[in-house]
Amino acid sequence: MKAFEHTNAKTLAEAKNALAGGKATIIAGGTDLIGTLKDSVLPTYPSALVNIKTVAPSLDYIKEEAGMLKIGATTRLADIAANPAINKKYTALSQAAIRVATPHVRDMGTIGGNIAQLHRCWYFRKPENRFDCIRKGGKACFAMTGDNRYHSIFGAVNGCIAVHPSDMAPALIALNATVVTTARKIEAENFFDVKVASNTALAPGEIITEIQVPAPPAGAKSAFIKFAIRKSIDFPIVNCAVMVGGGAPRIALNAVGPKPYRAVKAEAAIAGKPVNDANAEAAGAAAVADAKPLPATKYKVQIAKTLVKRALLATV
Ligand SMILES: Cc1cc2nc3c(=O)[nH]c(=O)nc-3n(C[C@H](O)[C@H](O)[C@H](O)COP(=O)(O)OP(=O)(O)OC[C@H]3O[C@@H](n4cnc5c(N)ncnc54)[C@H](O)[C@@H]3O)c2cc1C
Numbered sequence: 323m324k325a326f327e328h329t330n331a332k333t334l335a336e337a338k339n340a341l342a343g344g345k346a347t348i349i350a351g352g353t354d355l356i357g358t359l360k361d362s363v364l365p366t367y368p369s370a371l372v373n374i375k376t377v378a379p380s381l382d383y384i385k386e387e388a389g390m391l392k393i394g395a396t397t398r399l400a401d402i403a404a405n406p407a408i409n410k411k412y413t414a415l416s417q418a419a420i421r422v423a424t425p426h427v428r429d430m431g432t433i434g435g436n437i438a439q440l441h442r443c444w445y446f447r448k449p450e451n452r453f454d455c456i457r458k459g460g461k462a463c464f465a466m467t468g469d470n471r472y473h474s475i476f477g478a479v480n481g482c483i484a485v486h487p488s489d490m491a492p493a494l495i496a497l498n499a500t501v502v503t504t505a506r507k508i509e510a511e512n513f514f515d516v517k518v519a520s521n522t523a524l525a526p527g528e529i530i531t532e533i534q535v536p537a538p539p540a541g542a543k544s545a546f547i548k549f550a551i552r553k554s555i556d557f558p559i560v561n562c563a564v565m566v567g568g569g570a571p572r573i574a575l576n577a578v579g580p581k582p583y584r585a586v587k588a589e590a591a592i593a594g595k596p597v598n599d600a601n602a603e604a605a606g607a608a609a610v611a612d613a614k615p616l617p618a619t620k621y622k623v624q625i626a627k628t629l630v631k632r633a634l635l636a637t638v
Pocket residue numbers: 347348349350351352353354355356374395396421422423424427430431432433434435436437438439440487488489490524528529530531555556557558
């Protein structure tokens with residue numbers, strides 16, 4: 323692995339300065355970034371890494387203020403999973419955090435890094451940049467004609483059919499969260515993007531500082547469910563988060579397309595109705611009404627439909 327200059331930023335201002343010019347990259351827990359660096363996955367590499375876990379005031383906190391849950395960007399997933407207030411009130415977030423990877427990854431990986439992580443398409447991740455695909459600035463999508471069994475069921479975005487792998491993303495969208503950065507506030511739903519070597523709407527040098535989650539309306543309940551091949555150390559084949567009761571329902575899926583998918587037709591199908599077997603089944607069917615699976619990803623449509631149903635029933 324190439325050697326990188328490493329800066330432990332003492333303040334956010336210092337981190338921003340070090341990132342100016344676009345040659346340096348943020349490192350938080352390093353669980354995603356280090357893999358891409360070690361495997362030489364990308365055609366170009368940063369000259370320096372800027373550690374934001376060292377900034378003061380620290381970005382590692384969980385607090386509730388004025389009806390709002392605030393989670394600092396470098397808060398570890400293990401701490402989110404273990405927080406009793408999150409478990410009780412923002413249940414989908416807690417259930418998503420506990421299903422990420424393994425205890426080791428959750429002890430290192432941060433919420434900011436989780437939502438900014440790169441996708442897992444095996445052509446993209448092949449060591450030594452063997453496949454110079456669209457997401458690396460190349461011209462071809464090798465998955466389109468190759469092995470795409472874990473890829474999108476909702477078509478391509480900007481020529482890419484890789485799926486977004488985060489478990490935290492659909493929970494944040496279902497809970498109506500906002501991502502706060504050094505430059506602005508972005509609704510979680512609009513945070514994800516599909517561009518060359520990035521899965522976010524962040525501009526170069528923009529740092530996620532906090533995740534804000536409004537307290538769910540009185541009577542609302544949320545749930546997260548994930549289908550993966552293994553019980554641990556496994557990315558989702560499909561996952562789903564829902565929030566229902568006490569307001570308009572919110573339902574989000576991930577690993578079904580290049581960005582997390584807000585299932586608005588499923589939300590409309592369950593809105594104003596009791597959550598029971600028949601209504602949850604109908605919402606599941608509505609969630610996949612617009613699916614356009616590839617021949618190898620048809621099986622994911624049934625999984626998505628079933629997860630929506632089960633996540634809704636888990637709130638009752
Ligand atoms: C074996 C394994 C299994 C996994 N399984 C799952 C899984 O089941 N579900 C799941 O959701 N994830 C899974 N992951 C991904 C894991 O959750 C992420 O690697 C982790 O959350 C990333 O956090 P980090 O702090 O380590 O980020 P880093 O690796 O430090 O950074 C990741 C990216 O985010 C950027 N970044 C980090 N923090 C910020 C910030 N504050 N502002 C702007 N950009 C930032 C970095 O520049 C980098 O591009 C798995 C990872 C591994 C290695």
